[in-house]
Amino acid sequence: MAGKDAEQAQLFGTTWVHVFEEDSSQGAMYRSEEDDIPLSRRPRERFQLERNGVARVLIPGPDDRYVEQPAKWSEDKGDVVIRPCTGKPSLRIIAQSPSRLIVRAQQPGDS
Amino acid sequence: MERVVSDVRLEFKLAKVTRTKTTKNSFTYDDAVKKSSTGGIAPFDPKTHLNLWVCALGGGLLGYAQFPGGPPATDGVVINYRAFGTTGTAQAPFDKGRTATHEIGHYFNLRHIWADTPDCSGSDMVADTPNCAGPNYGTPSWPHITCNNGPNGDMFMNYMDYTDHAAMFMFTAQQVLRMRTALDAARSGLG
DSSP states (O other): OHHHHHHHHTTBTOOEEEOGGGOOSSOEEEEETTSOOOOOSSOOOEEEEOTTSEEEEEEEOTTSOEEEEEEEEEEETTEEEEEETTSOOEEEEEEEETTEEEEEEEOTTOO | OOOOEEOOOOOOOOOOOOOOOOSOSOBOTTSGGGOGGGTSOOOSOTTTOOOEEEEOBGGGOOEEOOOTTSOGGGOSEEEEGGGSSSSTTOOTTSOSSHHHHHHHHHHTTOOOTTTTOSSSOOOOSOTTSOOOSSOOOSSOOSOOOOTTOTTTOOOTTBTTSOOOGGGOOBEEHHHHHHHHHHHHTTTGGGO
């Protein structure tokens, strides 16, 4: 359990950025905003998690500044799942290391 | 045939360059770069000057802007030093100075040509940019037709799309009119 808590703690306090160049059949690659991430005009979706179940999904706005969309996260079958309040697909974190996450998008009802 | 490409007829004079030492490795879209308390520096007289912050931006972000009418304390544009200018730290394919052109377009009230909607439902409030379904990236092949905008398709060579710098080269007449309207109204202090 302590290991699981420590693993979850790595998720907080970081802005996770979709590095689509590194996506694979496993899922989408997210890396810490602090990493050396290639320049891209294609917007990179981002998210942030807080300990209390609050999440924020960040999408680019009309002036290229990111706009926060409210979301919630919870555990489901041992994975952290982020559920945007906008009805957009959920994001399931299926693997993680301190600076990288592999994430799968899933429609409501998908398991 | 009606002429579409238009000259903005706008020139800038460099007022000053301020170099600010910071302990931050990079900034993000949260305007921290615009405040000394968060490692940045406040704008210089934003009512009469366009402020450009050139800094490290995390997450591969090229830059961002602020439309007219926003808070003076954050007014201006922010550009990643790796996507600014044409020499030195500028990295291909963002090394022809067009990040600044795009962000200053926002500063003068221009929207993206796809109106930030993914389904042809929006408008950039400019009549002579064809409606299109979303941003274009890289150096697209012409024509790229969406939203029934044939035969010429998306105007991906417009500065307000998301293509590589080498692929964008124009504003339209109506975009210029919109920018000059901003210059006569909310941005009139620029002179």
